[in-house]
Amino acid sequence: SVAPPSNLPSWWEYNKKLIEQIKMGALKLCPEATDILDSINVESKLPVQCISQLVVSQGAGESYFPLLELLDGTDPNANHFALAELARQEKIEAVITTNFDTLIEAAFRKEAVPLYTVVHGSEYYEAVGISACKLFKIHGTIHDHKTLIDTVNQKAIGLSAEKRRILEGVFSDREILVIGFSGADLDFDIDYIPFARALEEGGKLTWILRPGCKPNPNVVALQKK
Secondary structure: OOOOOOOOOOHHHHHHHHHHHHHHHHHHHOHHHHHHHHHOOHHHHOOHHHHHHHHHHHHHHHHHHHHHHHHOOOOOOHHHHHHHHHHHOOOOOEEEEOOOOOHHHHHHHHOOOOEEEEOOHHHHHHHOOOOOEEEEEOOOEOOEHHHOOOOHHHHHHOOOHHHHHHHHHHHOOOEEEEOOOOOHHHHOOOOOOOOHHHHHOOOEEEEOOOOOOOOOHHHHHHHHO
């Protein structure tokens, strides 16, 4: 969703901008603290995965999650339309995403391709009997702030046993293609997204990287397993 015309910020860019806005707010309250605030470089001290946890735990609480609406857009890009076209040709049966935005849904809607979106627990079970392409939004959707998963505490819990079981079924006996995903969530659990069972049973996993990018060590470890 970073590519034009969507132009959504990456996870890193979003968190950096969030910290900048917090600093600006602090300067308005305490202008004399300019030098101190300028010297604070949170991004260099914390992994990007931890910044949302810091913001939530240090005062924002649940009011943080509505801010994630900034990570939505109105213009799908070629990546989203490609997914819709592949689904039209019945080349893909399901898409699993950690994104909150609704651009995949928008692309399918514009191309008049059926899509069953899965966010809540009950929808995972219902998806089993759906013939249309399924979109599993495992970190929730901006349309429902209560479904959003973005903090360390939330990710440390991992997916529920029921959701993992459904996703394992989705992966079973299929070729898995991973695009636009850094693998950073695997820092919480090498099998945070349950690929392992599919690979143990002879499944194939292909991980596409941007030119010049190195694979996440967890990705390498997962493929070796």
